[in-house]
Ligand SMILES: NC(=O)c1ccc[n+]([C@@H]2O[C@H](COP(=O)([O-])OP(=O)(O)OC[C@H]3O[C@@H](n4cnc5c(N)ncnc54)[C@H](O)[C@@H]3O)[C@@H](O)[C@H]2O)c1
């Protein structure tokens with residue numbers, strides 16, 4: 001039987017553990033708090049992140065990272081992106097030497113501008129062939145309700161991607177393989193920034209034309225960055241690009257979208273952070289995505305605008321006027 005360790009017991013870690021168990025894997029979740037481990041092992045529920053959802057028998061939890069890691073064919077990492085480096089430094093010595101490390105995270109590291117798979121390779125000292133990424137339109141609450149969803153599993157080694165695909169394929173969860181790790185990760189990280197922009201537009205009371213324009217031009221700037229970094233343009237028209245943008249930018253379940261809506265309604269950054277109980281990766285990653293864009297000489301006006309609104313206090317109305325008064329351009333440039 002395939003054994004999986006899932007490090008991180010938030011909404012997505014728990015929902016994906018359910019997927020793996022439903023696909024026939026034996027899953028051990030690592031959580032920081034003993035009370036949560038007890039609720040999972042005895043109550044079969046994660047009351048903090050997925051209240052009311054019954055977890056399958058194939059999911060167990062522990063606070064001991066060594067116990068979680070023991071014998072794992074796949075080691076799934078799903079903590080907030082900015083905490084990955086420090087956490088993985090502790091876990092790496094405990095991992096089986098042949099385990100495949102799987103990132104579910106959709107962020108870019110602040111300071112280094114590294115993608116999560118790059119952080120994993122560096123900290124766990126593993127080759128790219130042992131690192132995979134799972135991404136796509138996967139709102140955790142819908143997946144936990146076993147509503148149909150498709151996803152992408154990406155690895156430079158297609159055989160590894162196929163093995164992971166088999167490990168998480170269920171009647172309601174349909175993963176496709178891809179070897180474009182760079183494109184898949186960028187799609188996931190930048191869509192959070194664009195979802196902030198769309199949320200801000202919603203909060204300001206702008207219409208569907210404005211939101212569709214943000215989504216489309218957001219995808220254009222994501223693709224520009226991807227091409228500069230060696231990604232395949234087709235990836236951005238797929239589940240990791242357009243698919244995830246559509247889900248995140250249209251769903252009130254999205255934390256990034258909701259975060260933006262609160263800002264657009266006039267809440268301050270501090271107030272918005274105070275009412276946000278879960279991880280909205282775009283809030284920090286907008287800065288690292290902009291850093292990445294500058295390192296690669298790519299123009300990302302929407303990402304830049306999100307950074308100005310979120311971190312520099314620019315009023316959304318002023319930002320909107322500036323965006324609309326940019327010089328006229330061809331659609332492709
Ligand atoms: N929730 C979703 O719908 C969804 C879907 C796809 C991808 N993702 C991505 O998955 C990743 C995790 O998101 P989530 O939704 O599970 O977040 P979450 O906020 O629901 O849970 C985060 C988890 O990380 C833990 N955590 C927080 N700080 C930590 C630290 N310093 N060290 C160790 N653990 C820490 C929390 O206790 C919690 O268990 C993010 O990168 C997110 O973009 C989320």
Ligand SMILES: O=P(O)(O)OC[C@H](O)CO
Pocket residue numbers: 106136137138139140192195244247248253254255256257279280281
């Ligand atoms: O809630 P969000 O904004 O982190 O989005 C969740 C997923 O990434 C959607 O695919």
